[in-house]
Ligand code: ATP
Ligand code: MG
C-alpha cells in the first residue's frame with residue numbers, strides 16, 4: 001500500500017529538514033492522525049495522494065446533552081475510553097498495520113487541555129515506540145486546509161484565499177496566504193456562532209439527536225408546521241465593523257422568550273428558530289463582504305472563499321453565503337468552497353492532511369512536544385519554529 005523508500009534518518013531528529021529524507025524517492029506518504037480537542041474522538045488515515053483511507057469519529061452528544069454543553073471531565077473520560085478503539089478501527093478500515101504508517105499526526109491545540117492530552121499522548125507514544133515521525137497540528141489551520149484535500153482539482157482554492165472558520169469555539173475571518181500563514185481580519189467579541197446555535201437550540205427545547213444541537217436547530221427550521229407567526233428580525237451587531245458578536249443574538253432570543261407567554265406553539269418556536277438562523281447567517285454574510293471590501297482597498301482580491309468548521313455544514317447558510325458573494329461580485333465569480341458536511345465538523349482526516357506538507361518536507365516535532373490549549377492561528381510558524389526538534 002505505501003511505498004516510502006529509505007526512511008533511515010527518521011530518528012535523527014536533530015535536523016529539522018533531514019537531507020537524507022529529501023533525497024528519498026517517495027511515491028506515497030501515509031499518515032495516521034488523531035483528534036480529541038473537544039467532544040469527538042477521531043482517528044483517520046490519509047495519504048499524500050489525497051486519499052482518505054479511513055475516517056473514524058466517535059461522537060459524545062448523548063453524554064453532554066444533559067449538561068447543555070461539553071462537560072470537560074466527561075469528555076476526557078470518553079476520549080480515554082474511545083481512543084484505542086478508534087485507532088484500531090482506523091487501521092482496520094485502511095487495511096493497514098501500524099508499521100505501514102509513515103507518520104503520526106495529532107491535534108496540538110487549541111482545545112480543552114485534558115481532551116487534547118488524550119490524542120497527544122497516544123500519538124506521541126505510538127510514534128516513539130515505532131520510531132515514526134510526529135507532527136502536532138493547529139486545529140483551526142486543519143479546518144481551513146480541508147478543501148485542499150476535498151475540493152475537485154479544478155476548484156481547489158488558491159492562495160491568497162479568504163477563510164471563514166465557524167465552529168463551536170471560533171468565529172474567525174482570515175486571510176490565508178500559505179498553508180501556515182493566516183492573518184486575522186475579524187474574530188468574535190464574545191461567543192462563537194456555533195455556541196449561539198447550541199444555546200438557542202437548548203432554549204427552544206430541541207433534542208440534540210445524533211447530530212448535535214446546531215444541526216438539530218437547522219433541521220427544526222425546515223419543519224413545516226403550517227401556522228408560523230411573524231416574530232420580526234434580529235439586527236446585525238456592530239454594523240461596518242470587522243468583528244462578530246453572537247452573545248448579543250442569543251440574548252435577544254432569550255429576552256424574546258422571557259417576554260412571551262409560554263408554552264410557545266410549535267409554529268412559534270419554528271419562527272423563532274428561523275429568525276435566529278437568518279440573523280446568524282446575515283451577520284456572517286455582512287462581515288464576509290466587509291472583509292472583501294477592506295482587502296480590496298489593500299489591492300488583495302481573493303478568488304476563493306473557504307468556509308469550514310462545524311457550522312459550515314449548515315446548508316441554509318451555504319446558500320446565503322453564495323448569494324452574498326454573487327451580490328458583492330456579480331461579474332467576477334468568487335469561488336466558495338466548503339468541505340463535505342461530515343468533514344466540516346471535527347475529524348482526524350483534516351489533521352492528517354494539515355500535517356502532510358511538514359512530513360513531506362522532513363519537518364517534524366520532537367516526541368516531547370507540548371500542547372497549546374490556547375494557540376493564536378496567526379502564530380503557527382513562530383510556534384512551530386520555537387518547538388525544539
Ligand atoms: P473549534 O473547532 O472551534 O475548536 P469544535 O471543534 O467544538 O470547536 P466543530 O466540531 O468544528 O467545533 O463544530 C461544532 C459546532 O458546530 C457546534 O457548535 C455545533 O452545534 C455546530 N454545528 C454543527 N452542525 C451544524 C449545523 N448544521 N448548523 C449549525 N451549527 C452546526
Ligand atoms: Mg465537536
Ligand code: FE
Pocket residue numbers: 139143167168309310345346
Ligand atoms: Fe473544530
